Amino acid sequence: MxxxxxxxxxxxxxxxxxxxxxxxxxxxxxxxxxxxxxxxxxxxxxxxxxxxxxxxxxxxxxxxxxFPTRADLVIAVYRHQVDACAEAGPALLAAEVSPHAALDRWVGLFVDFLVTKHGLAAAMQSDDAGFEALHAYFLDRLVPVCAQLLEAAVAAGEIRSDVTAYPLMRGIGNLCIGAETDSRYDARRLVALLVAGLRKD
Amino acid sequence: MxxxxxxxxxxxxxxxxxxxxxxxxxxxxxxxxxxxxxxxxxxxxxxxxxxxxxxxxxxxxxxxxxFPTRADLVIAVYRHQVDACAEAGPALLAAEVSPHAALDRWVGLFVDFLVTKHGLAAAMQSDDAGFEALHAYFLDRLVPVCAQLLEAAVAAGEIRSDVTAYPLMRGIGNLCIGAETDSRYDARRLVALLVAGLRKD
Amino acid sequence: MxxxxxxxxxxxxxxxxxxxxxxxxxxxxxxxxxxxxxxxxxxxxxxxxxxxxxxxxxxxxxxxxxFPTRADLVIAVYRHQVDACAEAGPALLAAEVSPHAALDRWVGLFVDFLVTKHGLAAAMQSDDAGFEALHAYFLDRLVPVCAQLLEAAVAAGEIRSDVTAYPLMRGIGNLCIGAETDSRYDARRLVALLVAGLRKD
Amino acid sequence: MxxxxxxxxxxxxxxxxxxxxxxxxxxxxxxxxxxxxxxxxxxxxxxxxxxxxxxxxxxxxxxxxxFPTRADLVIAVYRHQVDACAEAGPALLAAEVSPHAALDRWVGLFVDFLVTKHGLAAAMQSDDAGFEALHAYFLDRLVPVCAQLLEAAVAAGEIRSDVTAYPLMRGIGNLCIGAETDSRYDARRLVALLVAGLRKD
DNA sequence: CATGAATGAGAGTTCATTCAT
DNA sequence: GATGAATGAACTCTCATTCAT
The missing domain is CATH 1.10.10 (Arc Repressor Mutant, subunit A)
Structure with missing residues (x-):
């Protein structure tokens, strides 16, 4: 900052x-x-x-x-919220009854953020060069947190050990695309299913 | 046709x-x-x-x-593959050991298709009016098939009964966005997790 | 068919x-x-x-x-009516009480024709090369008739002698432009004024 | 301005x-x-x-x-001249020997303006939506002036009282169409006849 | 530093006209 | 003769980005 x-x-x-x-x-x-x-x-x-x-x-x-590039502007606009989200990870890990529950809640936070930002999820995945930095920022900030939560859940034997943070975050981001304009589509729900799918057995 | x-x-x-x-x-x-x-x-x-x-x-x-409309062109380009995918649904249901397995394989077919079509998944979710017909075509063709597979799996007691075909298809489509340009991102894997998340228990 | x-x-x-x-x-x-x-x-x-x-x-x-050119088509479409109009000239001259009255009625015939032909009056004056032949046809056919009526009226001492048929016909045609789409504009009326303006004194 | x-x-x-x-x-x-x-x-x-x-x-x-619209540009180009023409109306009324003479001279001014503007008269009557504003501008500006002159002439008993400004202006505009490209056609002359036709008796 | 005018590439779309079948 | 597919010029309009003031 x-x-x-x-x-x-x-x-x-x-x-x-x-x-x-x-x-x-x-x-x-x-x-x-x-x-x-x-x-x-x-x-x-x-x-x-x-x-x-x-x-x-x-x-x-x-x-x-x-803001020389559009990405700079977008990042600046959402920086605080992304930071807050990142910081919430360890806190949830400490507060929740289990690492998987913490992961679930943290992911929920991220989804709540994304779903209310018209076009942000889409922009984040856009291969448009102008959005590269945006993409990078989100990942830099959130992937490590997600990895930490994932590791804890793996260590606790709650989830499978073969999923890494990067693809998971991208998947979550993707699931949020278009959620704001389609009432028949509930991104939160699907993300919850995805996270449920991480469970061992 | x-x-x-x-x-x-x-x-x-x-x-x-x-x-x-x-x-x-x-x-x-x-x-x-x-x-x-x-x-x-x-x-x-x-x-x-x-x-x-x-x-x-x-x-x-x-x-x-x-092709008066861009959507007409896109639909025409992918029509055969979408149709083939739609037709594979009932066949898999008959051939596989369980409805959930059939669903999993069918979804895999759809993902294999989408993942190789640069920008298609993104276009399908675009709120751009020009792509409305495209969106509609995919859904008209595939949602019923997905619904059938879902019903069978519910009837077999394999999956939860509170997920409908439309949001599931959209979710799957979303998970495929950008998969073709990011080697670190494996859409197939995530979709499999999502489908796994449908399981009861 | x-x-x-x-x-x-x-x-x-x-x-x-x-x-x-x-x-x-x-x-x-x-x-x-x-x-x-x-x-x-x-x-x-x-x-x-x-x-x-x-x-x-x-x-x-x-x-x-x-109809190699659009003008050919337009001419063909309206030929009969233009011819009928042309032929009505001498007849009116014979039938009416005065040459000026004949002129007035003949002009009225032409206006009635033009006013019901959406865009025809405009096309006739268009400097678009594609309409040259159209322009020419109308003039070839109608100017001589108009000239005859004019001459008779001049000979009868009813109208001034310094107006020729060509500009008069063009003026009448012009006055008909747009008449079909504007209810506040009455081409017949204005043409009548124009013809009234020809009167001596 | x-x-x-x-x-x-x-x-x-x-x-x-x-x-x-x-x-x-x-x-x-x-x-x-x-x-x-x-x-x-x-x-x-x-x-x-x-x-x-x-x-x-x-x-x-x-x-x-x-000039966001073509009409904006056209209006801007001719605004000064239209304004000048509008302003000349009252002045002529004051200066001329009779209202009808003033009307005649004012109309002449307008014709002199129009006749030198290739395509303007035609555009003004065009039913093309893009020219609506142009049409409106001319009428807004000039019809009231014409109406004033007309009224004065009627009051003076010089002309018939059954002609209104709007159709008269349109008729005059129409008579100017194509005048610039046809040496055999004298718009000024015809307009003068039209105005003469307004005369009582 | 701020401004916003200027630039011009780029995308969509329509139709008159030709010509192989 | 008839057909209608193909061509491609022509026009409109939008915006990201630069830069003189």
């Missing part, structure tokens, strides 16, 4: 001008992220850059300056 | 000219289908119409004449 | 084949003219050739064979 | 950059209008957007940015 704690720069005195400019920039970034999030909800993550700029009330150039 | 029973117009004499013309046209259609199939492999089913025309060595107008 | 009643031509003896063919052709032409007239009514004289062929139940090639 | 009072943003300093940009843009708009006017003269108002872009030395996108 490049700018946590928005108001935390206690730079006093001299650097005022620079400081306020930096503050402006930061404000701009946030505006942009909010705008992007809003547009993503209605038009999906492939929405025209211009729409996002318009929603934010800035020029397209500003979008490009802050 | 418009070309069943190739030799059915055995009319000699009069219909010769028309017949041979029709033969040419049919050949052309096939050329087009082959070209489309080839382009779909490399560029996905959303490839520009112009590319397909070029691959087939015809003008764009010819593509539009035969 | 391109060769109904194959043997219906009562041509006796030798010339049967040629005779029946010629009759067929003629029938085809008439079918085509009827079809064209029908399509012109609904889609205007610039309707796609394919639409006309379809309406007639023939191939586009047949249309082109009989 | 969007550019009245050119120097009205007298903001010094800060707004300079934006100001000069705006000036460029304005210049560009003008270039575009000039180019469009030129192309309209040679190819008519239905000329391909690309041709206009090429004439202006800009990309097609630029044309669409400034």
């Amino acid at each position: 490049n700018d946590s704690a928005p108001g935390a720069d206690g730079t006093p005195g001299t650097a005022r001008a620079a400081g306020s400019r930096r503050k402006d920039v930061r404000r701009n970034q946030q505006t942009l992220l909010d705008a992007a999030a809003a547009v993503f909800v209605t038009s999906g993550v492939e929405a025209p850059v211009r729409d996002i700029a318009a929603e934010a009330g800035v020029g397209v150039g500003t979008v490009y300056r802050h | 418009n070309d069943s029973a190739p030799g059915a117009d055995g009319t000699p004499g009069t219909a010769r000219a028309a017949g041979s013309r029709r033969k040419d046209v049919r050949r052309n259609q096939q050329t087009l289908l082959d070209a489309a199939a080839a382009v779909f492999v490399t560029s996905g089913v959303e490839a520009p119409v112009r590319d397909i025309a070029a691959e087939a060595g015809v003008g764009v107008g010819t593509v539009y004449r035969h | 391109n060769d109904s009643a194959p043997g219906a031509d009562g041509t006796p003896g030798t010339a049967r084949a040629a005779g029946s063919r010629r009759k067929d052709v003629r029938r085809n032409q008439q079918t085509l003219l009827d079809a064209a007239a029908a399509v012109f009514v609904t889609s205007g004289v610039e309707a796609p050739v394919r639409d006309i062929a379809a309406e007639a139940g023939v191939g586009v090639g047949t249309v082109y064979r009989h | 969007n550019d009245s009072a050119p120097g009205a943003d007298g903001t010094p300093g800060t707004a300079r950059a934006a100001g000069s940009r705006r000036k460029d843009v304005r210049r560009n708009q003008q270039t575009l209008l000039d180019a469009a006017a030129a192309v309209f003269v040679t190819s008519g108002v239905e000329a391909p957007v690309r041709d206009i872009a090429a004439e202006a030395g800009v990309g097609v996108g630029t044309v669409y940015r400034h």
Whole structure:
């Protein structure tokens, strides 16, 4: 993360001008992220850059300056939620009665996140070069957590030992595609089945 | 299907000219289908119409004449394989030792088909209006078969009774997205897990 | 439906084949003219050739064979009515109480014809090269009649002598453009004003 | 009008950059209008957007940015002249010896304008949806003026009282169609006859 | 830094016209 | 003669991305 704690720069005195400019920039970034999030909800993550700029009330150039590629923008928009999800893994492992239960709940968290993000799941799997970084970010952040949960469940003898975290995460992601627009399709349900299928015997 | 029973117009004499013309046209259609199939492999089913025309060595107008809609073309390209898949369902049910085994093998057939069609799985789930007919065709053809297999397995007490064919098919389709371009991702495996997850207990 | 009643031509003896063919052709032409007239009514004289062929139940090639240019077709469709209009001129001159009255009624005839032909007036003035022949046909046929009426009216001292038939006919044609689709616009009325404007004093 | 009072943003300093940009843009708009006017003269108002872009030395996108609709462009090109014509109405009414004379001269102004605009008169009557706005603009602007002149002439007892402005304007517009390409056709003359035809007795 | 105008490649689609059968 | 498949030019419109101000 490049700018946590928005108001935390206690730079006093001299650097005022620079400081306020930096503050402006930061404000701009946030505006942009909010705008992007809003547009993503209605038009999906492939929405025209211009729409996002318009929603934010800035020029397209500003979008490009802050987020050179679309992936950068998408990552930034969802970073907090992805991070929160990643951090929830170990916590669940500690709190739940069994590693498999923890895995199930953690996966549920991820699905709840994805299912509400119009087009995100699809973008994540897109072979479009522009989304490579997005794909990578999600995996970098979540695969290790998933691996940890998987290992614990294997160690506890609850699940088969021949499934690795990467394909599992991609599978879960895939199952979430299109869930937001088809009421007859329940991604949560199917993911639960998939996770159930991991069980030994 | 418009070309069943190739030799059915055995009319000699009069219909010769028309017949041979029709033969040419049919050949052309096939050329087009082959070209489309080839382009779909490399560029996905959303490839520009112009590319397909070029691959087939015809003008764009010819593509539009035969397949007014992109969905028409995609359906035509895959119709035989979808039909074969649909027909395999009852056969497997008769041949396999148990309904669940039949379901598993049938699903495997579908996955083998999908996984080799670049972008097809993705297109099938696309909310793009142009692909609606495609979506519909696949579902019309395969959901009933899947439902039949599911029912049999439920009747045999092998699987839970709370899963319906439509979401299952969509889930399977989703799991196949992107499988052709990522060697670390094994769609067959995940689908097998999903089907395993249907088991009672 | 391109060769109904194959043997219906009562041509006796030798010339049967040629005779029946010629009759067929003629029938085809008439079918085509009827079809064209029908399509012109609904889609205007610039309707796609394919639409006309379809309406007639023939191939586009047949249309082109009989009417190499669109103008040929349009002329053929309206020839009878144009001729009838042309012939009405001298008759009216003989029947009416004054040459100006005859002119007025004759012009009314022409307007009644044009106003019911969707797009014809516009096509006639179009500088599109494809319509040149159409333009020419109408003028060749009608300008002399108009000139005759004009001369008689001038000779009778009813109208000014400085208006010639050609621009008058074009003006009348122009006034009819778009009349069929705009209920607030009454071409007959305006043409009557124009003709009234010819009056001396 | 969007550019009245050119120097009205007298903001010094800060707004300079934006100001000069705006000036460029304005210049560009003008270039575009000039180019469009030129192309309209040679190819008519239905000329391909690309041709206009090429004439202006800009990309097609630029044309669409400034004038989303063809009608917008056409209106912009002719706005000044239409406005000038509209404004001339009352002035003529004040200056001429009689309302009918004013009407005659005003109509002459309009004809002089239309007759030099290749295809404009035709486009104005076109039932093409893309030209609806154009049609509307002309009528909105000119019909009231015409109505005013008409009323005055009626009040003065010079013309018949049963002709309204709308059909009269349309008729005049129609009479101008094709005038620019046919030396044997004198639209001014015919329009004058039409206006003469309005006279009482 | 911000702006948003400009660019232009790219995709879709329609039809007049030709010509092999 | 009739057919209608094929051709491909022509047009429209959209957006990602750059860059002068």
